[in-house]
Amino acid sequence: MSTMINTFHSSFNPPPVPPRPGHRGGPALPSNTPLVKFLSVLLLLLMIQTFGGFLYLFHRINMLQDRRNDNEISTLKQLQQCADNLEYENVPFCNKLVENFKTVIKKVSQAEGRVALLIETGSSTTPQANMVLSVTSQSKMKNQSNTLLWDGSHSVMDKISLSTSGALTIHYPGYYLIQSKVTFSKAHEKATLGQTIWTQNTKVGNPTKLLESYCSLPRYSTIPDLCTASQTGVFRLEKGQTLFVNVTDRHLLHLDSTTFGLFRLQD
Known part of the structure; x- marks a missing residue:
């Protein structure tokens, strides 16, 4: 006799039922929709305020420009009236108006001059000179002045002769x-090696000493050596004033290392 086993009964619990679509197992998260709306409104207000500020500034600048143009036109009309009908009682006012106009023109001219000096290309507008010695003239010169002679063809000169x-x-x-x-490349037998810059305002006046400097080399030394006397200064120079350089003995110079220059800083 056979025994049948009932397979429809089990000691295990049945599997859980799967969750339905759209069902959340945990608690609902709070919504941030009000915060997003608030930030959007705030950003919109800031954009409107910025745009309005630009509009106001643009309108204000136009108003100031129009007012300035009106003032300039009014000033020109007043100048024309002074020229057409100059009466005794209007003389002080017209004089004051003309003086103000001259002041403005002078300032504009000075500003244009500075700009032209900065942007101009080609030949410089500033008087200047960078001088080098003339090799042949130093040896051919027979006088005892010991004034340095410059090579005009190899020197740079602008508005200086x-x-x-x-x-x-x-x-x-x-x-x-x-x-x-x-x-200097050699020492002098008796005198100290040096240079002096002289200036002369007129052809008949006596020269005036501007700068003076010295250097030294050992006398009777067989070892070749050099010494340099240099000097720098700022001076007020007038039209027609001349400058020249005297040395102890120009035959003792090292020609390639001897230079002279001047540059105008301001009027």
Whole structure:
């Protein structure tokens, strides 16, 4: 006799029922929709305020420009009235108006001059000179003045002229930076090695000493050596004033290392 096993009964619990679609097992998260709306409104207000500020500034600038143009037109009309009908009672007012107009023109001219000086290309508008020695002239010169003679063809000069005697002539007055470097290759038997920059305002006046410097080398030394006397200064130079450099003995110079220069700083 066979025994049948009932397979429809089990001691295990049935599997859990799967969750339905759209059902959340945990608690509902709080919504941030009000915060997003608040930030959106705030951003919109800031954009409107910024745009309104730009509109106000643009309108204000236009108003000021129109007012300035009206003032300029009014000033020109007043000048024209002074020119057409100059009566005794209007003379003080017209004089004051003309003086103000001259002041403005002077300031504009000065500003235009500075801009032109900065942007101009090609030849410089500033008087300047960078001088080098003439090799042949130093040996051919027979006088005892020991004035340095510059090579005009190899030197740089702008609005400054050079004479055959070695003097530089100023054509534009102002404050000039003067630099001089004189190098000696031998010692003098008796005198101290040095250089002196002289200036002369007129052809008949006596020269005036501007700068002076010295250097030393051992006498009777067989070892080649060099010494340099250099000097720098700022001086007020007038139109027609001349400059020249004297040395102890130009036959003792190291020609390639001897230079002279000046540059106008301001009027």
